[in-house]
Amino acid sequence: MTAAFTVSRATRASRIGGAVAAVLVLWLSTFPWWADPGWMREFEEMSCYLIFALMWNLLAGYGGMVSIGQQAFVGLGGYALLVLGNHLHVNPFLAVPLAMVATLALAVPVSFIAFRLQGGYFAIGTWVIAEVFRISIANISTVGGGSGTSLTALRGISRSTREAATFWLCLAGATAAVAAVYGFLRSREGLALLALRDSETAAESQGVDVTRTKRAVYLIAAAGAGLAGALYFLGNLRISPDAAFTVNWSAFAIFIVVVGGVGTLEGTLVGVALFYLLNKLFSDYGTWYLVGLGLLAVVVTLKFPAGLWGFVSRRFDLHFFPVHRRLIPPERDRACAT
Amino acid sequence: MGAILALDGVSKSYGALRVIDGLSLAVEEGETLGILGPNGAGKTTLFNLVSGDVRADAGQIRFGGHEISHEPPHRRCRLGIGRAYQVPQPFGAMTVFENLIVAASFGSQKREKETYDSAVQVLGETGLLSKANRLAGTLTLLDRKRLELARALATGPRLLLLDEIAGGLTEHEAMELVEEIRRIQRTGVTMLWIEHVVHALLAAAGRLLVLDAGRKIAEGAPVAVMGDPLVQRVYMGLAA
Ligand SMILES: Nc1ncnc2c1ncn2[C@@H]1O[C@H](COP(=O)(O)OP(=O)(O)OP(=O)(O)O)[C@@H](O)[C@H]1O
Ligand SMILES: [Mg+2]
Numbered sequence: 001m002t003a004a005f006t007v008s009r010a011t012r013a014s015r016i017g018g019a020v021a022a023v024l025v026l027w028l029s030t031f032p033w034w035a036d037p038g039w040m041r042e043f044e045e046m047s048c049y050l051i052f053a054l055m056w057n058l059l060a061g062y063g064g065m066v067s068i069g070q071q072a073f074v075g076l077g078g079y080a081l082l083v084l085g086n087h088l089h090v091n092p093f094l095a096v097p098l099a100m101v102a103t104l105a106l107a108v109p110v111s112f113i114a115f116r117l118q119g120g121y122f123a124i125g126t127w128v129i130a131e132v133f134r135i136s137i138a139n140i141s142t143v144g145g146g147s148g149t150s151l152t153a154l155r156g157i158s159r160s161t162r163e164a165a166t167f168w169l170c171l172a173g174a175t176a177a178v179a180a181v182y183g184f185l186r187s188r189e190g191l192a193l194l195a196l197r198d199s200e201t202a203a204e205s206q207g208v209d210v211t212r213t214k215r216a217v218y219l220i221a222a223a224g225a226g227l228a229g230a231l232y233f234l235g236n237l238r239i240s241p242d243a244a245f246t247v248n249w250s251a252f253a254i255f256i257v258v259v260g261g262v263g264t265l266e267g268t269l270v271g272v273a274l275f276y277l278l279n280k281l282f283s284d285y286g287t288w289y290l291v292g293l294g295l296l297a298v299v300v301t302l303k304f305p306a307g308l309w310g311f312v313s314r315r316f317d318l319h320f321f322p323v324h325r326r327l328i329p330p331e332r333d334r335a336c337a338t
Numbered sequence: 339m340g341a342i343l344a345l346d347g348v349s350k351s352y353g354a355l356r357v358i359d360g361l362s363l364a365v366e367e368g369e370t371l372g373i374l375g376p377n378g379a380g381k382t383t384l385f386n387l388v389s390g391d392v393r394a395d396a397g398q399i400r401f402g403g404h405e406i407s408h409e410p411p412h413r414r415c416r417l418g419i420g421r422a423y424q425v426p427q428p429f430g431a432m433t434v435f436e437n438l439i440v441a442a443s444f445g446s447q448k449r450e451k452e453t454y455d456s457a458v459q460v461l462g463e464t465g466l467l468s469k470a471n472r473l474a475g476t477l478t479l480l481d482r483k484r485l486e487l488a489r490a491l492a493t494g495p496r497l498l499l500l501d502e503i504a505g506g507l508t509e510h511e512a513m514e515l516v517e518e519i520r521r522i523q524r525t526g527v528t529m530l531w532i533e534h535v536v537h538a539l540l541a542a543a544g545r546l547l548v549l550d551a552g553r554k555i556a557e558g559a560p561v562a563v564m565g566d567p568l569v570q571r572v573y574m575g576l577a578a
Pocket of ligand 2: 381382383
């Protein structure tokens with residue numbers, strides 16, 4: 001009798017959304033042949049913010065680990081790219097995924113330090129760790145010291161090749177980040193993550209290894225931030241400790257995730273789109289632009305506690321990236337479906 | 339039959355307060371041990387020590403022949419200790435069905451797909467099937483208590499720790515719960531059941547343990563324990 005029950009993971013919106021996303025990615029991938037290089041740069045920058053914000057959402061929004069120091073891994077990813085390309089003469093495009101792996105490896109010991117801290121101490125502690133990396137790297141003259149250096153590894157590669165390859169890498173990175181986070185959330189491990197967000201005690205007593213799950217999430221988020229950093233500085237051609245380890249990364253990610261909707265993938269995408277628009281329209285206002293972002297975040301949080309997407313998705317029961325499992329009863333007693 | 343759970347001189351203090359005081363206890367495989375005691379007697383703390391949420395200051399805890407005092411809770415769960423909390427702790431942002439999948443998948447280390455059938459079965463047994471797709475955070479207290487039991491069952495336990503799961507039930511519901519407990523008993527699962535609803539407990543427990551201030555004040559056959567003058571004094575007004 002129980003065999004007649006089925007489990008559904010999709011919604012109508014998710015089927016439509018999946019098709020639209022595939023078309024969108026295909027369309028974007030044609031950019032290097034016809035699009036304005038200025039647009040491509042903007043897209044590249046926003047993919048870096050998207051990847052970073054997705055990871056911050058996974059870590060803080062889903063995992064409850066509110067870090068304001070994930071820029072540590074952006075910087076490490078950027079500098080790993082620099083070392084691999086400039087010093088070890090690895091092809092700079094191939095160096096991007098390698099920089100991500102290097103960041104992941106460095107994140108393992110860092111996680112042991114960060115995980116000794118809880119709550120507010122974790123937030124501040126992660127920031128301190130990022131600052132330690134910034135100051136340390138500023139004192140290493142072979143990677144340019146405090147004033148930074150250029151990615152000389154890109155010399156000798158034609159401009160059009162460089163622009164196209166950078167664009168495709170950013171598109172691939174952003175697509176992979178969305179897919180990876182979505183895949184993780186839908187998996188058994190994702191279930192554990194959702195469970196421990198609600199109650200660590202209960203999750204542990206149901207057999208979930210809470211520490212292991214949180215560490216896995218932390219490492220995934222670090223690797224993602226490393227990828228964002230490598231891509232960002234590949235496009236930027238130049239890196240400095242102040243730019244690489246700036247806390248702005250965390251501030252922007254918090255803005256994107258909170259305004260878009262904490263704990264949803266769609267929210268991060270909406271947040272990035274809004275961030276892009278605001279950036280384009282108002283970034284000339286400097287400090288006032290940042291003050292405006294902060295105020296907007298406050299207003300949105302007060303008006304829409306679940307973020308803009310959270311509001312829309314509740315209102316219209318819309319889920320493009322559903323993570324839930326719906327139990328579908330056998331045909332003959334559909335009545336018990338709720 | 340040997341003892342599935344054995345505590346030997348277990349103690350736990352919070353500051354100067356001795357909550358469990360040199361407690362020794364043996365639970366036989368397959369039995370249902372009812373646990374009584376006034377508020378603050380240390381009953382929930384005893385469960386915390388067995389499930390691993392809290393580490394003992396002294397003493398040994400053996401489960402299925404293994405010393406488990408130093409094992410973390412998730413490992414104890416995988417060894418076969420399932421727990422229903424006194425204050426329900428649902429995974430509120432997940433559906434009832436998903437709550438059970440967490441328990442079944444991690445508690446008995448199965449792939450997700452392999453847990454669906456047993457999760458549906460447990461939902462049926464605990465009367466939650468019609469609420470399978472509801473977010474657990476939207477359940478009433480009664481259903482949250484049912485979910486506690488369901489989730490503990492879904493881990494595939496050999497030993498179940500039930501902490502006041504009958505509180506707030508109507509007479510009829512309490513009897514349904516007793517039926518459910520009896521059904522679990524027949525599957526050979528050992529149970530420790532803390533309950534203030536004494537008549538429900540008496541209907542299912544084979545043996546009783548009475549705790550007061552972290553010590554065992556009586557243990558044995560229900561009739562003898564309930565007739566004990568010391569127990570009657572401690573339980574005055576509470577016994578139904
Ligand atoms: N984490 C803690 N920190 C400090 N004191 C605690 C803690 N947990 C329990 N206690 C104290 O230990 C004593 C026993 O608590 P416990 O929850 O085990 O009692 P109980 O027998 O389950 O009571 P009840 O019937 O009310 O559920 C109480 O005095 C309680 O205040
Ligand atoms: Mg209690």
